[in-house]
Amino acid sequence: MATFDPRSLSLWHDSLDETVVPRRALPGDVEADVAVVGAGYTGLWTALHLARTDPSLRVVVLEKEFAGFGASGRNGGWCSALFPTSLHRLAREGGREGAVRLQRVLHRTVPDVGRIAAEEGIDCHFDQGGYLSVARNAAQLQREHADVEEYRSWGFGEADHRLLDPGEVTETTGIAGALGGVYTPHCAAIHPARLVRGLARAVERRGVVVHEGTRATQVASGRVVTPHGTVRAEHVVLATEGYTPTVPGRRRAVAPVYSLMVATEPLADDVLEQVGLRDRTTFSDKRHLTIYGQRTRDGRLAFGGRGAPYHFGSRVQPAFDCDDRVHEHLRGILRELFPVLRDTRFTHAWGGNLGVPRDWFPSVRHDRRTGLGFAGGYVGDGVATAALAGRTLAAMITGEDPDDLASLPWANRSSRSWEPEPLRWLGVNAVTALMTAADRQEQRTGRPSRLASTFWSAVGQ
Structure with a gap:
């Protein structure tokens, strides 16, 4: 049987300055403070902001394939302030001020991605040429x-x-x-696979544990079940974007x-x-x-x-x-x-x-009662948006939210399911x-x- 070559996935994987070596799968049952399902932009930005905010947190990231396997490693490399939902639609959810504030926060998120990448030693070819x-x-x-x-x-x-x-x-x-x-000017060109692979290394340096080759068979309040064992955690974040329909019970959450x-x-x-x-x-x-x-x-x-x-x-x-x-x-x-x-x-x-999502409206949410969190549905505008989602999820989980990100119009809302x-x-x-x-x-x-x-x-x- 031929061995799968990660370089075949895209130009970006083919031009990485590293060989993709799979990380260890989950070795058995584990206790954590936060379990994150998905090692793409959303999951890794969430883990990074959690670790930067509170280094004492035990954060475990579970990935079915390897970090950057999906859209985070294959996309067009636009880190943009584009948002798939119109300002009018945002205003219906969060008022005119909330809609404008979300757009302004996205404007600031674009250079923030470049700044944080540089701080973490990630050379993702970030050039903000608009x-x-x-x-x-x-x-x-x-x-x-x-x-x-x-x-x-x-x-x-x-x-x-x-x-x-x-x-x-x-x-x-x-x-x-x-x-x-x-x-x-609110857009930068990046090398997307360099960014996501660099984020995986950055979270590990900060104590986050990343397990690859580990498929989530059940995602529920307080636990993530896999064939290798169960991660029990107070907070569970689902960060699977276009792969969300492959998670049991979420077939109609988004259309891939x-x-x-x-x-x-x-x-x-x-x-x-x-x-x-x-x-x-x-x-x-x-x-x-x-x-x-x-x-x-x-x-x-x-x-x-x-x-x-x-x-x-x-x-x-x-x-x-x-x-x-x-x-x-x-x-x-x-x-x-x-x-x-x-x-x-x-x-x-x-x-x-x-x-x-059914209404073309991305969302980021965390239920403090159940500990379940989710972010996604970016409709292809996910590089900067996922970075903001990860920062927002970390703020919701830790309660450290000086910029009041949890009040933005896309926060703590849900889109209705797609039709059967x-x-x-x-x-x-x-x-x-x-x-x-x-x-x-x-x-x-x-x-x-x-x-x-x-x-x-x-x-x-």
Whole structure:
């Protein structure tokens, strides 16, 4: 039987400066103060903030595979202040002040990730070059203007979101056909696997115990049961994001939606000059079916997007990480954005799942009565958001909350469960088809799609 090579998971795993050696599985029954299920960003940030706040706490992290196996090690490498829920929707939960405060806290979280990584000796290639959203047809340009006007109405100014004309876009990047765009400084490009692997080492240095190859078969108040033994703890945190449906009893908590990526070979200097993005500004355009890209430290373009199908029954399998049709489509989009890449070789193609709650609203919560905590449902905007979630969970558990994070609008709320099958399968895949059709219509006509706007209004965004 062939041995699984972690480097095959993604460009990020392939370019780690370490060999992934599995940590010891849980050796038997263990007593702890806090048990964390999942060694991705959410679980490891929670453990790190717990250890930094109260070094006396006994914290145990359990991971089915290895730290950074899932989305935390495979994502697009955007540490951004993007949040999948609109400010209007946030305000319905926590008032106007609460909505604005959450967005401001996310703005501060972006540089905080870089600062804490540096303090912990984690070289995650953190470069805060901001994020550029480009409009490539009239409908997209109309949405860019509407978004900036919307942010202005909430008190966010030029320093947060700035409209660019075509010439200003060209000063940053050589994306073809730009009619304009919006730039925000609140985003950094990172190497995601370096960050998550570094967090695992950082928590261990602070006394946290990480057990890999340890699957949770039951997560309940006061205990986590595994095939190797039971961890009994006053507090239990579920931090499994897109893998949450694989936890017994949580099949409909979030929908595991797949997002796929490709990466080019390191580009020649003359090609990089035409691509631009010298400050490693992350980029996308304003289409409905999300795309995202970054220029890596070694001069590649790493590029991803949605479009892969949701699989019946919320199934999560390694076979779903690759889809030749979607990967080829992503290569085509990137060549369309940057015609200079027409003869460029692509070296990596990969994917992974992310967690989508029924109302597109991430949450972080802790029940002091049962000791159960949860954070997730980031809809793909999970790098900075997970860092904030971990900090918030640590504050909820320890009671040390000087910034009153527990009062933010996403705290201590729950989304309702997804519908049972086949309704879930029909609904999630219908959204992908709808967004694809809306993008094609807008490209053809230049007019905003009524289908897409009707959908977002229906889900309260």
